[in-house]
Amino acid sequence: MTLRLAQYRGADGERRVIAATADGAGFVTGVSDMRTLALHAIEQGQTLAQAVAALGTAGQVDLRAALDAGRLIAPIDHPDPAHLILSGTGLTHLGSAEGRDKMHRDAAQATHQTDSMRMFLEGVEGGKPADGAVGQQPEWFYKGNGTHLVGPDAPLEMPGFAQDGGEEPELAGIYLIGPDGAPWRLGLCLANEFSDHVTERHNYLWLAHSKLRQAALGPELLTGPAPDDVRGASRIVRDGTVLWEKPFLSGEANMSHALANLEHHHFKYPLFRAPGDVHVHFFGTATLSFSDGVRTAPGDRFEIEAAPFTLPLRNPLSRGGQAAITRVRSL
Known part of the structure; x- marks a missing residue:
């Protein structure tokens, strides 16, 4: 059960x-x-x-x-937010390269195969290795620590300097590092790996900047073996009306990488195996409203739902104020 x-x-x-x-x-x-x-x-x-x-x-x-x-509230946290690490992998789902490839091809006005497409195809070729083998490493990014994690119905805030605040409906793996340094998967959550796609589109090397944003977890942590086929919907509601909606697919049956391969390439680094730390790792998506030309606005509400989760993940979009230039002082 x-x-x-x-x-x-x-x-x-x-x-x-x-x-x-x-x-x-x-x-x-x-x-x-x-x-x-x-x-x-x-x-x-x-x-x-x-x-x-x-x-x-x-x-x-x-x-x-x-x-x-x-x-x-969010189904996982840590009493010291600095010991909760948010990270993720991209280009992991079948079809996930289409929007990214178009974004970067248009930005560069290039006709050759982009780095995004090459990385995706390498994942298709080697992302699901035989048992005991190490597969192709995926794209990887850092999102922040526990201060960037929000729960259901809490606002997702785009910084004042952000150029976009776009949803990314995903599954996230929730992990705890045991006393001996071994990582344990507690389960999976619905997630919104909120990103700045306009910043990313400007230059792929700005991907790291675009990912330093908040992220939301759905209310339920699903324990036990990961479901192979997860199907649901992602939508944006504006002023009470559905602005955009699209099917959301995840699970290994819809991915170019095995979860075990993604987990290995994250936890192979000793710094991610510190006893007591919590990790929230986002597994990627193939569904983005930005790829369909949607520009979100403060007040929009993101809604993500998918079986076997019984509750939705809902978060309104907000924007922070413009911050002053950060000055560093000599000591």
Whole structure:
């Protein structure tokens, strides 16, 4: 039976973990947050499902009502946000190269094969290696730390200097590094890997700048084996009307890379295996409104939904104020 976990914050600020199955949802006994539950499971040599079963649950929770009341927060965090790392991989989905290739081909007015297309084709060729083999490494980027992570219904803020604030509907893997430095996947979440596509389009070498933005996680962490085929929808709502909508596909059946290959090429670096750290790693998408010529505006609402997740990820778009030039002083 599929176990879904969520983090709950009451009106008094008290934190709790919700465990949900098809039979209902309740509060996990004895733990206040997801990271504590995962550390307990590692210590006990249990899966998350086994740990929840052993700890037990209390009460009945209506997950949809809790979401609508603003009680569900991001399903993972860290007491020290500097120890939560946001990163991701691109050009990982079948069809994901089309929009990127067009963006960079148009920007360069080039007729030759772009670096994006070459990287995508290398992934198609070698992104799903045989068991035990190392596959082609993907594009990789850094998004920030825990201060860049927002939860369901919280605003995604584009900085005042940003040229665009565009959605990227994805799956994100949630990981905790155990006491011995071994990475553990806690599960998957729906995610919006929010980016600045205008900045990226100007020059591919600005990809790193375009990714230094907030990102949102859906309310549910799906435990157990990753689903092979995830299908849903991504839409933008403006002034109560759907401005843009398109199917959203993910899971390995729709990807050019295996999740295990993407995970290896992230965690092969020792600095990403520091005990106690949390990692949120975005697996990429093939669905962008920007590729269809949509320009978002503050007040727009991004909505992403996909089975087997039962709750949507919704976030309004906002813009921060213009900051003064950052001056560095000599000491």
